Amino acid sequence: MRSFKIPRTAALAALLATVPFAGAYAASAGFYTPHTAGLIDQAQSLDQGIMAARQADKIKPDEARTLHMQAVHIARVAQREAAAGHGEIPAPQYQQLVAQLDDVSQRLRNATGSSPLIGDGADAGYYPNG
Numbered sequence: 001m002r003s004f005k006i007p008r009t010a011a012l013a014a015l016l017a018t019v020p021f022a023g024a025y026a027a028s029a030g031f032y033t034p035h036t037a038g039l040i041d042q043a044q045s046l047d048q049g050i051m052a053a054r055q056a057d058k059i060k061p062d063e064a065r066t067l068h069m070q071a072v073h074i075a076r077v078a079q080r081e082a083a084a085g086h087g088e089i090p091a092p093q094y095q096q097l098v099a100q101l102d103d104v105s106q107r108l109r110n111a112t113g114s115s116p117l118i119g120d121g122a123d124a125g126y127y128p129n130g
Contacts, residue, residue, distance in 0.1 A: 031087050032082050032087045032088075033082075033087050033088045033089075035088075035089070035094060036078065036082045036087060036088060036089050036094075039078050039089070039094065039097060039098060039101065040075055040078050040079060040082075042101055043071050043072075043074045043075035043078065043101055044071075044075060046071045046101065046104060046105055046108070047068055047071040047072060047075070049108060050064055050067045050068050050071060050108055051064070051068070053108065053111070053112050058111070058112040058113070059108070059111045059112060063111055067104055067107060067108055067111075070100070070104045071101075071104055074097055074100050074101050074104070077093075077097060078097050081093050081094075081097075
């Protein structure tokens with residue numbers, strides 16, 4: 001049986017030609033760092049919560065639409081930043097997106113009346129946190 005040998009230069013050239021494409025594919029296919037994947041998952045979970053709140057008539061349609069658009073926007077920005085950073089979002093942008101996501105989440109909790117209350121009732125009441 002004959003063995004087939006590839007010259008080293010041809011093998012090296014093939015490898016070098018595929019490496020840039022592999023990196024681009026990885027970023028576009030959704031291979032993210034754990035922080036980035038977590039942020040995108042949180043945005044998608046928040047969006048599901050918004051839709052569930054709307055279906056349960058806990059928020060008005062226009063409010064659900066606004067919150068939905070903001071959650072989707074955060075997820076898209078995160079995906080775009082991650083694609084540009086080979087799966088990673090730079091720390092300043094990451095922190096900004098997390099803050100925006102927290103804001104949308106808090107607004108959903110406020111709108112549905114599920115904000116955690118603070119206080120122990122000793123001063124005649126409990127108060128919304130936020």
